[in-house]
Amino acid sequence: MxxxxxxxxxxxxxxxxxxxxxxxxxxxxxxxxxxxxxxxxxxxxxxxxxxxxxxxxxxxxxxxxxxxxxxxxxxxxxxxxxxxxxxxxxxxxxxxxxxxxxxxxxxxxxxxxxxxxxxxxxxxxxxxxxxxxxxxxxxVSRPTVTAVDVVAPEGDRQAGAVHDLLERLGIPNRRLDPLHEDARAVLEEAGSGAQLPVVRAYNGRIITGATPAAVTEAIYGGFDSIPDGSIADVVVIGAGPAGLAAAVYAASEGLATIVLERDAIGGQAGSSSMIRNYLGFPRGISGMRLAQRSRVQAGRFGARFYTGRAAARIEPGPADEPRHHHVHVDGAQMCARTVVLATGVAYRRLGVEGIDDLVGAGVYYGAATSMAREMADRDVYVVGGGNSAGQAAVHLAKFAGSVTMVVRRAGLAETMSDYLVREIEATPNISLLARTVVADGGGDGWLRWLRFQDLDSGSVTLRMAEGLFCMLGAEPDCSWLPGGLALDEHGFVLTGRDTPRESWADGCPPASLETTLPGVFAVGDVRAGSMKRVASASGEGASVLPLVHAHLTWLSEQEYGAPV
Missing domain, CATH: 3.40.50.2300 (Response regulator)
Known part of the structure; x- marks a missing residue:
């Protein structure tokens, strides 16, 4: 045929x-x-x-x-x-x-x-x-030519996480059962007794007991390859739209630029199936394509990417010699004249034990794009009322038998762009459960059922379910940042005039995107007061560059007495 x-x-x-x-x-x-x-x-x-x-x-x-x-x-x-x-x-x-x-x-x-x-x-x-x-x-289609092979038995959660990472990076891949004919050569290269999953990357490297962090580090370069004694003009922490924009503009202006990302390049936006309101793309663009193009663009200007490990801490330069900061990850350290925080936010967990025990087995936080094909003809639920949830529901509806959106509010209009609301209303196999929360769920090795509670009546309903995608709003992870960096009551980074007045120098606030630590800036979703949109995050990433230049000029004046 x-x-x-x-x-x-x-x-x-x-x-x-x-x-x-x-x-x-x-x-x-x-x-x-x-x-x-x-x-x-x-x-x-x-x-x-x-x-x-x-x-x-x-x-x-x-x-x-x-x-x-x-x-x-x-x-x-x-x-x-x-x-x-x-x-x-x-x-x-x-x-x-x-x-x-x-x-x-x-x-x-x-x-x-x-x-x-x-x-x-x-x-x-x-x-x-x-x-x-x-x-x-x-x-939709399965790749005809693959760059990465993932060998693991069906249902292996670690292999599923690796597959999700590769899909978000736009790297063609296939998952092979260990008994599959094409898997034999990979397992022979890995050696007897190799721990599954086994991954063969496009560069021929074999990774046993593969994790997403190990795979992304193998693909984009490990932190161990950072030259000793190197000092970057800019270290960007986080490679979502804000971080990628900062990297493109910094590198294009000749600054030595390093980008650190613990997960997939693209951040949360990288898992969006289709962004239709991003300037310059009238037919829309997937988050993966946007991240992929931005990474290539930054790389061509000279930005260096290191992935697979989270930034662990920042040690600010001493007050009497503020030439650079020390940025630490597990097993590596780099020096930076300026730091741009673009770590974004993470989806909040449901906090329901039976459901969180099934993450990777029918329950996913994000991941709608990579897992959509696995949801063919299944009854799927999406929790959340933001744009990411709407995009996920529309994409899942192309595969699933039914998609039900679950939101605490009375509708979607307050939290979702109008174009997405209309698209959802026009998709016949998407329905809405308003004023409702997920109260319980479970299954034998895979999600099989969910229990919902109506917030108005208190009534509880049991439904069969084989897929749950949670996009419950977001919270930042700033616990690793130094104590001198001010956060708001929700844990977002304060910048500019929003910083505490007692931290201002000579009665003057930090620059608009600068934190309470001189030379450390925050852009995108991690910043208090940001719009939480892809376009605004990209704009902040670009807008931070004049402030970076100004700080570098100040550093030069401190060191040499005049700008260089």
């Missing part, structure tokens, strides 16, 4: 030119099928699904003989929820159709619409299609 995923073309008056355009670009890697009506398209999709043939995209001409693209594409998810949906609009009809198409996109009747090419090399047209196919290939 042809294993190539299908692109289904639904043509009208321009069917021949549409088919020619697609075959010229995609015929090698996809199976192009063409039909001439909406009725035939739905029949073809049902046959493909019945034959277990993956459908990557349905691209429909705007006007069809028996319908139109909006009506057809609205019906596609009922047959195949994961296919990308595109309306193809003749240029002559574009102006009259554009308002209706925009409204249909907001309703999530389709993923996007593009004008039918009028000549050769219409790269804008193909850019739109390739972006959608790329996201489909990452989030």
């Amino acid at each position: 042809d294993v190539h995923p299908v692109i289904l073309l639904v043509g009208g008056a321009h069917a021949d030119e549409i088919e020619a355009e697609f075959r010229a670009r995609y015929d090698r890697d996809y199976r192009i099928e063409c039909v001439g009506s909406a009725t035939a398209a739905l029949e073809a999709l049902r046959d493909l699904v019945a034959g277990d043939v993956p459908v990557a995209m349905v691209a429909s001409e705007y006007r069809l003989s028996d319908s139109d693209a909006v009506t057809l594409l609205h019906q596609v998810p009922a047959v195949v929820a994961t296919a990308r949906r595109v309306a193809l609009v003749p240029v002559a009809e574009y102006t009259d159709a554009v308002d209706g198409l925009r409204a249909a996109t907001l309703r999530r009747d389709m993923d996007t619409f593009v004008g039918i090419p009028r000549g050769e090399r219409d790269e804008e047209f193909h850019t739109a299609l390739v972006e959608l196919l790329s996201e489909w290939g990452w989030s």
